[in-house]
Amino acid sequence: MITPVVRTLDRAGAEAAVDAVFAGLSPRSRYLRFHSPVPRLPTSVRARLVDVDGCRNAAVVAETREDGPIGLAQVFGAGHGTADIAVAVVDAWQRRGVGRRLLTAVAALAEELGYTELHGSVLPENVAMQGLARTVLPWARPWFDGETVQFTAAIGPAAWTVTHEDLLADLVR
Numbered sequence: 001m002i003t004p005v006v007r008t009l010d011r012a013g014a015e016a017a018v019d020a021v022f023a024g025l026s027p028r029s030r031y032l033r034f035h036s037p038v039p040r041l042p043t044s045v046r047a048r049l050v051d052v053d054g055c056r057n058a059a060v061v062a063e064t065r066e067d068g069p070i071g072l073a074q075v076f077g078a079g080h081g082t083a084d085i086a087v088a089v090v091d092a093w094q095r096r097g098v099g100r101r102l103l104t105a106v107a108a109l110a111e112e113l114g115y116t117e118l119h120g121s122v123l124p125e126n127v128a129m130q131g132l133a134r135t136v137l138p139w140a141r142p143w144f145d146g147e148t149v150q151f152t153a154a155i156g157p158a159a160w161t162v163t164h165e166d167l168l169a170d171l172v173r
Contacts, residue, residue, distance in 0.1 A: 002064050002067075004063060006102060006105050007060065008109060009060060009072070010052065010054065011053065014051075014059065016069065017059075019041075021061075021072045021088050021090055025090060025091060026091045031123075032125070032126045033086070049074065055113065056076075058109050058113060059075070060109060062089070062101060067093075070090045070093040071087070071088060071093060071098045072088050073088075073102035075110040075113070078119070081116040082116070082119060083113075083115040084121075085119070085120050086120070087132070095128070099129075100136060107137065107153075111155045115155065116154060116156055116157075117154050118155055119151070119152055120153075122149045124144070124149055130149060140152065140153035
């Protein structure tokens with residue numbers, strides 16, 4: 001069995017990785033990742049995805065020698081210790097643990113960069129991604145905003161601080 005390597009992505013490899021992962025996504029996977037039908041990656045979106053500076057915006061890539069880039073997880077700095085995250089795995093490699101490895105690695109990278117809270121937005125029908133988020137970030141707080149399932153997860157030392165909100169959320173559950 002081929003085991004993908006997960007590594008930090010640098011600016012030099014970002015374009016090739018983004019293009020390869022996008023090309024490996026079916027129309028359904030593109031819809032689930034970008035929340036709309038995306039037959040080709042718009043220039044403005046591609047520019048944001050390849051803007052990997054290793055400080056505010058960083059990424060990890062999963063790749064194999066045979067297939068090249070097969071998955072990508074990114075953290076986009078929103079300032080004040082918060083960051084948005086996104087994960088995509090090419091269809092041929094989905095449900096093989098790649099997403100879990102990517103999400104775990106990008107959360108660790110975000111912590112190294114000084115972020116204390118991660119945010120994500122998932123379509124309600126993307127139950128696989130919701131399950132992945134619950135597995136890797138079990139303390140994350142999800143909520144439905146009327147269109148998408150949003151989640152927030154503290155990382156680093158903040159993840160182990162119990163707040164009044166945490167206690168109330170546990171009581172409500």
